[in-house]
Amino acid sequence: MMGAGKTAVGTQLARILHVPFLDSDEEIERAAQRTIAEIFERDGEPFFRARESEVLARLVQGPPCVLSTGGGAFLSEQNRRVISESGVSVWLSASVDLLWNRVRHKTTRPLLRTPNPRETLRELCEKRTPFYRQADLSVESEPSISIEQMAEKVIEALVTRPDVLERIGG
Ligand SMILES: Nc1ncnc2c1ncn2[C@@H]1O[C@H](COP(=O)(O)OP(=O)(O)OP(=O)(O)O)[C@@H](O)[C@H]1O
Ligand SMILES: O=C(O)C1=C[C@@H](O)[C@@H](O)[C@H](O)C1
Numbered sequence: 001m002m003g004a005g006k007t008a009v010g011t012q013l014a015r016i017l018h019v020p021f022l023d024s025d026e027e028i029e030r031a032a033q034r035t036i037a038e039i040f041e042r043d044g045e046p047f048f049r050a051r052e053s054e055v056l057a058r059l060v061q062g063p064p065c066v067l068s069t070g071g072g073a074f075l076s077e078q079n080r081r082v083i084s085e086s087g088v089s090v091w092l093s094a095s096v097d098l099l100w101n102r103v104r105h106k107t108t109r110p111l112l113r114t115p116n117p118r119e120t121l122r123e124l125c126e127k128r129t130p131f132y133r134q135a136d137l138s139v140e141s142e143p144s145i146s147i148e149q150m151a152e153k154v155i156e157a158l159v160t161r162p163d164v165l166e167r168i169g170g
């Protein structure tokens with residue numbers, strides 16, 4: 001979900017693993033030369049989702065990396081398949097309260113530009129959880145767990161799953 005720490009924890013995880021960190025949101029913005037909010041405004045969400053799927057399909061073909069997807073990417077069956085064919089998916093879960101505390105001060109997230117963004121966040125979480133649960137691994141974020149500790153928790157979760165590790169060459 002938005003604010004779960006995909007970019008923050010992903011960056012740290014990539015550092016520990018000595019692989020590049022890529023962020024599909026950033027790739028989309030760079031290619032379009034516009035922000036995600038501008039893309040949503042001018043071209044609409046379906047256009048953004050199409051670009052997102054293209055970017056994911058391209059990035060998973062590249063060298064090993066930590067890839068942060070947008071919060072909505074895993075809702076698409078096609079994206080889930082593309083990701084599971086070449087990598088390990090990690091759900092960074094968090095309570096609505098924690099997510100809200102992290103995203104409330106920023107107005108850059110187009111899906112939260114609603115009259116009641118906290119309620120929108122809650123509804124999105126509820127609707128999306130069944131999809132996020134399909135990730136290979138899940139790591140829960142809590143207020144007391146730092147970004148660095150979250151990255152360590154992802155690695156701990158990975159090493160307890162040899163079946164999953166095998167898919168990325170051990
Ligand atoms: N474990 C953590 N401890 C403290 N702060 C955190 C933690 N995880 C994330 N944050 C902070 O919360 C904010 C949101 O995190 P981040 O941008 O990584 O979320 P995201 O999952 O990439 O969101 P989006 O889907 O909108 O891109 C950032 O300011 C980040 O530094
Ligand atoms: O949760 C979502 O659907 C989104 C999250 C962001 O990462 C961006 O991909 C965009 O703002 C949509």
Ligand SMILES: [Mg+2]
Pocket residue numbers: 006007008023025068
């Ligand atoms: Mg992000």
